[in-house]
Amino acid sequence: MIILGGVRINAVSVCLVLFSGLCVSGCKTGELSSEEVRMVEHRDAVVSDEHKKTVREAYSKARASMLREVAVQADVLWVLRQFAEDDAELMSFADEAKKKVFNPYYVPGVFPDLPRVNLPEYPDRGIGKFIHYLQAAFGGPEERALSWIQDFISSEESGYILTHQLLSLIWAEQAGLPLSDEMWLRRRELWRRVYIEQCSTNGVDSIDLYVERVALVLRYGRYEEIDRRAVRKWIERIIDLQLDDGSWPLSRTRIRFDGASTVVSSPRSHTTVLAMAVFDSYLHNY
Structure with a gap:
């Protein structure tokens, strides 16, 4: 028992009311009676089941939206x-x-039988350089591709530049490029940077970028x-922004690279498939 304003209140109640199951300092599950522990565990299970039901419904809506798409990108x-x-x-x-x-080229798992992109001797400048760097995972010759990725x-x-740095290594691995130990270490660091950036994001300026990070x-x-609590918050925010047709609003985001900038528009199908991936990961692992 603890005292708030002269009123004696059970510690379990404080945990439930203030932190939705997270105990305040000094409130440890081990100090509760077996019946109190059972009540807390039952409540958490009910909340989790209800939340996952909501996530499954959001996934189903997104899936239906995807199946209605006339054309999507690779x-x-x-x-x-x-x-x-x-x-x-x-x-x-x-x-x-x-x-x-349109204009398909080698992408692992999508167009595995098409020839790799023939990379020029030198990458372009500005945003064109960013595009060339993204193609490196699917391109050749191998030595040039690895050099560009590095x-x-x-x-x-x-x-978006950060998320695509990580994606370039994921694609390169799937494409069978021999990644160095340094690249593997950098992949872990890039994942950590994406995670930190997502954790520090308060609003949703671009729903597509938000979902891509998650x-x-x-x-x-x-x-x-x-952090599972953060994941749940992210999931709830994504679901809150889902449209009635199961998709998400069109995103327009300015990207800057190599001294240049441009505004990119992300098709709704891109956000939708990323949200489906988020929901799938959550339902299977949390």
Whole structure:
């Protein structure tokens, strides 16, 4: 028992009211009676079950929205392959969508039989350099591809540039490029930077970037390194912004790289498939 304003209150009640199951300093589960512990555990289980029901419903709405898409880009199909290979209907959708991709090139799991991108001797400048660096994971010759990837991941970036630094290493691994020990260490560091950036984000200026960060954190991080309370908050925010048709609002974000900047628009299908990946990771691991 503790005393607030002269009123004696059970410590369990304070934990439930103030922190939704998180005890204040000095309140330890080990000090509770077995019945009180059972009550807390039951409440947490009920809350978790209800929350996961909400997440499953959001996933179903997003899935229906994806299946209504007329055409999607190769990166959307790649994300689908990361989590939905057991969903026959989604894979059938992906197979049909592949036929409509404009100017396809080698992408692991999507266009595995197409030739790799032929990288020029030197990358472009400005935003063109960013695009060339992204193509390096799918390009050749191998030595040039690895050199470009190393250059790309070496700078300290934020936002979309940061998430794509991490993605470039994920793609390179899947494409079979021989990553150095330094690159593997940098991959862990880039994941940590994405996680820190997401944890420090209060608002949602770009829902697409927000969801992209969460997707990378959940899929490529270690469970024990991730704050579950933060994850739940992120999930709730993503669901709050879901539209009635199951998609999310169109995102426009300014990116800056190599002294240049441009505004990029993210198709709703891109945000939708990333949100599906987030929900899938959450439902299977949390």
